[in-house]
Amino acid sequence: MGIFSHISDVHLGAFNDDYLRKNNLDSFIWALEKSREENVDFIIISGDLFNNPIPNISQVIEAITKMKEIVESGIKIYTVYGSHDYSVTGSSIYNVLVASGIIMDVHRPRNAEGKMILEPVVDIKTGARIYGMFARKMGMESSFYERLAADIDSDSFNIFVFHSAIREICEDLQFRMAEIPLSYLPPNFDYYAGGHLHRRMESEMEGYGKIVYPGVLYASNFFDLEEMALGVERGFYIVEFSENIEKMRFIRNDIGRPVLIDIDANGKVPDEVMSEASRIIDGLDLRDRYILIKIHGELSSGKTSQVDRKKLKEYCMKKGASGVNININNLTSREYRGMLFKDRRAENIERELIEKYVKQYGGRDPSLKGEKGVNMAISLLELLKIQRNEEESREDFERRIRDGARRIIGEDGWQ
Ligand SMILES: [Mn+2]
Numbered sequence: 001m002g003i004f005s006h007i008s009d010v011h012l013g014a015f016n017d018d019y020l021r022k023n024n025l026d027s028f029i030w031a032l033e034k035s036r037e038e039n040v041d042f043i044i045i046s047g048d049l050f051n052n053p054i055p056n057i058s059q060v061i062e063a064i065t066k067m068k069e070i071v072e073s074g075i076k077i078y079t080v081y082g083s084h085d086y087s088v089t090g091s092s093i094y095n096v097l098v099a100s101g102i103i104m105d106v107h108r109p110r111n112a113e114g115k116m117i118l119e120p121v122v123d124i125k126t127g128a129r130i131y132g133m134f135a136r137k138m139g140m141e142s143s144f145y146e147r148l149a150a151d152i153d154s155d156s157f158n159i160f161v162f163h164s165a166i167r168e169i170c171e172d173l174q175f176r177m178a179e180i181p182l183s184y185l186p187p188n189f190d191y192y193a194g195g196h197l198h199r200r201m202e203s204e205m206e207g208y209g210k211i212v213y214p215g216v217l218y219a220s221n222f223f224d225l226e227e228m229a230l231g232v233e234r235g236f237y238i239v240e241f242s243e244n245i246e247k248m249r250f251i252r253n254d255i256g257r258p259v260l261i262d263i264d265a266n267g268k269v270p271d272e273v274m275s276e277a278s279r280i281i282d283g284l285d286l287r288d289r290y291i292l293i294k295i296h297g298e299l300s301s302g303k304t305s306q307v308d309r310k311k312l313k314e315y316c317m318k319k320g321a322s323g324v325n326i327n328i329n330n331l332t333s334r335e336y337r338g339m340l341f342k343d344r345r346a347e348n349i350e351r352e353l354i355e356k357y358v359k360q361y362g363g364r365d366p367s368l369k370g371e372k373g374v375n376m377a378i379s380l381l382e383l384l385k386i387q388r389n390e391e392e393s394r395e396d397f398e399r400r401i402r403d404g405a406r407r408i409i410g411e412d413g414w415q
Contacts, residue, residue: 002126002157005035005251006212006237008046008195011084011220012063013055019290019323020219021059023256027218028063031236032070034251038238041125042075045103046195047082047135047163051220053092054389060093067102078121079103081134082163082195088137088383089404106132106161118150118186120158128157128241131189135163135196137382138351140375145184152188157241160186163195169203169211182208190244198224199232200250210245212237218253222327225292229260258290265331266297270306273299277312287320296330304331354378367409379408 010028015021035043050060071077085094097103108119108131120129131150135141141164152158167179182205185192192211194201200215214236219225228234234253240246261280265273273295293316295307313324351374358373367376383404388397 001240001242002041002123002128003039003238003240004042004044004126004128005031005038005040006044006046006191006193006214006239007031007035007217008163008193008214008236009048009082009198009216009220010045010063011048011051011216011218013059014051014220017323017325019256020225023290024218024220025059025063027234027253027255029066030253030255031217031251032066035238036070036073036075040075040238042123042128043070043077044130044159044161044193045077045079046161046193046214047080048084048195048220049079049082049103050085050093053085053087053094055093064097064102067097071102076123077103078106078123078130078132078161080105080107080132080161080163080195081136083135083137083139086134086136087386087404088379088408089386089400091400106130107134108132115147115149116144118148120150120152126157126241128159129153130159130161131186132161133163138347138378139164139179140378142180142184143375145180148184148186150186152186154188155243157191157243158189159191159193160189161193161195165196166194166211168205169201169213170197185211190241191239199227200235202248210248212248214250218255222292222325225258225290225325226260226294229258229292256290258292259284259286261291261293263293263295264297265295265299265307267300268297269300270302270304270308273307274311278315281312281315281319286316288322291316291321291324293324293326294330295326295328297332299331299333299335301335302333303336304328304333307331350381351378354381376408380405383408 011024012028014024067077081094085092098105104121106121108121110117110119118131118133120131122129165179166182168182170179185208187207190209192209194211194213197213198216201213203211205211215234216224217236218234219228235251238249238251263273263277277293293312307328309326312326316324354374354377358377361368361373383401386401
């Protein structure tokens, strides 16, 4: 018998806005405390504990202090690398927490004849066997899944912790995501603790036990906030088990649900959009609420910049809102047509462009072609996005980036 909680995609350190950052942190502290209240034996965090490999320390110190307190009360925290915790340079706060014993990385691979065999971490209190699989940026873990194997002991309760979107389960999702087919998952586990999907999802597939994605614990970007405003629930799972799952409960997170104002600007001029927005704002009680304003469609004339975001923001703040985020990513104008992408999330746009240019590459080097070429380009791009830390010397920073690049393009193959 045992009981555990399954939390995912915490994204600590996400958001520049103080109010959202606090909600995000409060959600995590709430989930840890709730888990302790429910007397869990252990906690699983299925990736993306942090929003960046090296977050601003002052923004995460409170969360780390709470984790330490939880661990010291006898509750272990088992984790895997998510796509956000991972850094090609190997420098990640995740590694520091593993080294300090606050979290326990359950990805324990062993190489045997080209296969990646996963070894379990056996939870001493309950006997549960926990296997973990890491993630990389943009689904690049997929090539490791191809040669993955895990020997399970069918008399025990087996948990597989992972951080990837499964194609068969996420078909109807709104956004294209890097995916792996269901067949890549090792079969016959009792519980698949999934991360990466920010929407809650539960399913059961032939040959597999329960596959569960709790979704993002609070939010990490505009899309998450928008879904929450539309009523999508946030939270985490508590699972009771013996040899099988006995009971599963979703614990809802009620912290800081934002308000969405959706404005269709199609065929309108900027002035009309502005007056529609103020009319809607006038009809709402915005006190202590976070406001998302989404303006989309094609203006019949004028520039998108004539939709005065500053003015709208000030108006909401005057009415007592705790914060405002205005999204005009999908606002265009008939007069000024720019480049259009079907899916305007930055990383998808990057992938789309890289795929296009890799296809056009005329050289002979096979490692620069096809999927390999795309992955290498993405890895290098991710590497070059890394910024120097406040306390890091220029030399240390350069070495870190050079070492990372060497690992990506190196002879031993990049990983
Ligand atoms: Mn995530």
